[in-house]
Amino acid sequence: MTTHGGFQPVFCTVVPPHVLDRLARSDDPARSGPARRTLRRDGELRTLRQVTTEFRLAAEPDTRAPSDQPARTIHDAGHRTDLPGAVVRREGEPPGQDATVNRAYSGLGATFDLYLRVYGRHSIDGEGLPLVATVHYDEQYDNAFWNGEQMVFGDGDGEVFLDFTLPLDVIGHELTHGVTQHTANLTYYGQSGALNESVSDVFGSLIKQYALGQTAAEADWLIGAGLLAPGVTGSALRSMKAPGTAYDDDVLGKDPQPATMAGYVRTGRDNGGVHINSGIPNHAFYLAAAALGGHAWEKAGQIWYDVLTGGELAERALFADFAGLTVKAARERYGDGGDEFEAVRKAWEQVGVRIL
Amino acid sequence: MRIQVRRTGGFAGIERRGEVETSGRPDAAEWHALAERAVASGPGTPPAGVPDGFSYRITVDDRTVYCADPRLTEDQRTLVSRVLKEGA
Numbered sequence: 001m002t003t004h005g006g007f008q009p010v011f012c013t014v015v016p017p018h019v020l021d022r023l024a025r026s027d028d029p030a031r032s033g034p035a036r037r038t039l040r041r042d043g044e045l046r047t048l049r050q051v052t053t054e055f056r057l058a059a060e061p062d063t064r065a066p067s068d069q070p071a072r073t074i075h076d077a078g079h080r081t082d083l084p085g086a087v088v089r090r091e092g093e094p095p096g097q098d099a100t101v102n103r104a105y106s107g108l109g110a111t112f113d114l115y116l117r118v119y120g121r122h123s124i125d126g127e128g129l130p131l132v133a134t135v136h137y138d139e140q141y142d143n144a145f146w147n148g149e150q151m152v153f154g155d156g157d158g159e160v161f162l163d164f165t166l167p168l169d170v171i172g173h174e175l176t177h178g179v180t181q182h183t184a185n186l187t188y189y190g191q192s193g194a195l196n197e198s199v200s201d202v203f204g205s206l207i208k209q210y211a212l213g214q215t216a217a218e219a220d221w222l223i224g225a226g227l228l229a230p231g232v233t234g235s236a237l238r239s240m241k242a243p244g245t246a247y248d249d250d251v252l253g254k255d256p257q258p259a260t261m262a263g264y265v266r267t268g269r270d271n272g273g274v275h276i277n278s279g280i281p282n283h284a285f286y287l288a289a290a291a292l293g294g295h296a297w298e299k300a301g302q303i304w305y306d307v308l309t310g311g312e313l314a315e316r317a318l319f320a321d322f323a324g325l326t327v328k329a330a331r332e333r334y335g336d337g338g339d340e341f342e343a344v345r346k347a348w349e350q351v352g353v354r355i356l
Numbered sequence: 357m358r359i360q361v362r363r364t365g366g367f368a369g370i371e372r373r374g375e376v377e378t379s380g381r382p383d384a385a386e387w388h389a390l391a392e393r394a395v396a397s398g399p400g401t402p403p404a405g406v407p408d409g410f411s412y413r414i415t416v417d418d419r420t421v422y423c424a425d426p427r428l429t430e431d432q433r434t435l436v437s438r439v440l441k442e443g444a
């Protein structure tokens with residue numbers, strides 16, 4: 001498929017990692033769009049080099065502003081738990097033999113790309129913060145998390161969960177925890193924690209949709225598609241389109257997510273059900289994006305981003321607070337009574353969140 | 357000695373439980389020593405975790421301690437992985 005050793009198709013067969021990686025290098029959105037389509041069509045590294053060289057020459061470096069290039073470092077924990085572990089790939093270094101390392105590197109690039117190209121944000125802190133990820137954490141580790149400074153990925157046990165770097169939206173989800181930490185800093189408990197989780201799912205999904213060039217109608221709206229081992233009865237870990245339907249398995253149990261407030265789960269576990277009740281704001285985002293059509297990152301994503309970064313969202317915000325701010329943001333950006341305002345207002349109404 | 361582990365949270369938000377009853381086991385002494393070390397250092401209330409990090413509750417007979425990734429002692433990590441694997 002390519003002369004690079006260790007290359008394997010990653011997030012899906014449509015977007016190989018080097019493509020995602022190179023996409024982050026184009027400076028002009030008007031040109032990166034067609035370039036992206038071309039790259040997706042033929043995937044030739046030679047073409048990629050020509051394209052990116054052209055863009056690099058066109059870009060005039062500004063030493064005062066944060067770089068438009070990510071600063072990625074991937075570490076390997078060697079199946080132990082000391083963080084960050086040994087450096088295995090730095091920014092600009094070519095792909096190596098380890099597909100997990102390559103996926104993490106490319107996923108960080110795709111995430112950086114969405115935030116910069118669509119929302120004008122330089123990395124997770126808006127000031128070009130270096131992106132750090134550790135792979136091969138612990139043995140058969142069934143998880144990925146954000147430790148406040150970096151991403152950490154386990155290999156999965158191979159029987160229920162596969163490698164956590166496989167789904168691009170999981171990588172985007174973890175990095176978005178960093179964005180949230182540097183912006184609204186939603187408290188990771190109860191409703192504000194579920195909002196924190198939902199924001200990570202929303203932008204994790206948008207990162208995948210943006211990389212694939214999908215419209216809201218084309219996207220699968222799944223979180224963690226490709227993460228479950230063969231034999232597990234399920235398509236993913238969460239579904240924004242139909243919360244509660246992602247899996248139903250003998251070992252895993254059934255997807256517990258509610259889609260509306262009628263199914264809100266009160267629990268002290270999982271930080272007050274942050275991965276359960278996130279289904280409600282997740283579904284609201286899906287409904288708004290589906291109603292608006294087109295690319296979800298353009299309007300619905302912009303509204304959610306405005307709320308996350310606008311400075312008005314309290315750390316302990318409730319669903320109703322967040323909903324109210326999205327309606328306000330839709331009005332401010334797109335006008336009162338417009339399609340955007342109506343789509344967002346109706347979305348929250350459909351999931352049973354009353355806006356005060 | 358009865359050793360119970362409950363793991364909650366994580367990216368998937370799926371709960372896991374395990375329990376090992378050591379009486380009659382040939383390796384009981386080893387389990388006892390490991391369990392004693394694991395509960396010696398844990399707080400009695402859940403600590404603040406990190407986003408998507410696992411939270412653990414370890415109960416050894418009538419003592420319960422809590423811990424959360426990534427800040428587990430080596431003994432806690434060994435114990436929870438062994439109990440979740442062997443006592444699932």
Ligand SMILES: [Zn+2]
Pocket residue numbers: 173177197200367407408
């Ligand atoms: Zn999360």
